[in-house]
Amino acid sequence: MKKDLDRIMQKQGIDALWVNGAAQNNPDMVYFTGIHHVSSADLIKIRGQEPVLFYNSMEREEAAKTGLQVMGYEENYPIRKYLQLANGNTLQAVALRYKDIFTDFGVNEKKIGIAGKNDLCAAYAVTKAVQELLPKVEFVGCFMESALKTARLIKSPDEVEHIRRMGRITTEVVGNTADFLSSHAAKQNILVDDKGSPITIGLVKAMIRRWLAEKGADNPEDTIFSIGRDAGIPHSSGNDQDYLELGKTIVFDIFPCEAGGGYFYDFTRTWCLGHASDEIQKVYQDVFAVHQKMVDSFKANTAFRDYQSETCHLFRESGYLTIEDDPEITEGYVHSLGHGLGLDVHENPFSGMGSGSQDVLEPGMVFTVEPGLYYPSKGFGVRIEDTVTMNEQGKIEILADFPYQLVLPVRE
Secondary structure, three states: OHHHHHHHHHHOOOOEEEEEEOOOOOHHHHHHHOOOOOOOEEEEEEOOOOOEEEEOHHHHHHHHOOOOEEEEHHHHOOHHHHHHHOOOOHHHHHHHHHHHHHHHOOOOOOEEEEEEOOOHHHHHHHHHHHHHHOOOOEEEOOOOOOHHHHHHOOOOHHHHHHHHHHHHHHHHHHHHHHHHHHOOEEEOOEEEOOOOOEOEHHHHHHHHHHHHHHOOEEOOOOEEEEEHHHHHOOOOOOOOOOEOEOOOEEEEEEOOEEOOOOOEOOEEEEEEEOOOOHHHHHHHHHHHHHHHHHHHHOOOOEEHHHHHHHHHHHHHHOOOOEOOOOOOOOOEEOOOOOEEOOOOOOEEEEOOOOOOOOOEEOOOOEEEEOOEEEEHHHOEEEEOEEEEEEOOOOOEEEOOOOOOOOEEOOEO
16 A cells, blocks of 8 residues: 555665646546546655655646645646757757656656656656766666555555445446346347347447446457457457357456546356356366355455465366466466456456466455456457455455356357
């Protein structure tokens, strides 16, 4: 949580954080600012002090809404002054302005952690130019274990409520989708509309986007809605031209967020329209049994990757090949059990090969539970996913309940 950030910075030897970019669709910035129409900003967080947000004059009202200490570029560090000093060289002018900001804030010879979301090419050029002007500054980039990502591991009660609200919106849209599918009939084993035209995946996805927008949610990474063989490939998003054939598995994985790049939710159900084969029903029941067992087994202060190993063990006992047996497999249990969720749809804690020492389950964490089995050669796949939180007592709570129903009836 934010209250732990200074301690984490001290542990990592970070004197200050420099967060760059917008206050929308920029997780590290939004963590401090909330979602506001601030399109380009810098946030300086010195260890032991409150953060300061730098803004452009056109966005002063929006910057003020963040509740942070704010400082206008034009009033304090006007770019025209630096353009004159740099003889019109824009990159050099921006670097000179940062040189003055870091010097005025007393971190011109300190260790500064870099965060935020911006164009990589531009960010590299600016950081390199500033480094040349301030050779005693040490800029620090992190891959998986930055101070901010570590602080974001534990969610405050307010953050959990944001995710819970997104869960309600998500499951409402999933319910809308189920009702839409069940309200139609089939013709020659294909779901059709009232005019007898086949319903496509593209049409269903368009409806999903509309329902999410109507409820005030964004869908920045789109939706997985795949059928048959594509359902057997975990991250196949589905072919928009595909028809909805009865009896084939549909993997519906939906991961929207609050409008403007706020908190995400992540949720998957597997459906068959009208009926399901005995083989699909057995695989579904085996996935469901592992899902339920894992939800019931999580304990505080245990490594998330241990539950990945247990998931592999459970599937192996039931006769399925797992990624632990062969990291290159494409059929069976081929991915990890889950991942953290918050301002990013995938964040710490992780349970797979990329998990590290920080990926230990603790109260306040929010993460997914999503076992699955995949058989593209047989034309089907199954995944069941819920987002859960570990409460203060170390108990697991699913943040949005929804039925576990394999077969969706269709209109006769």
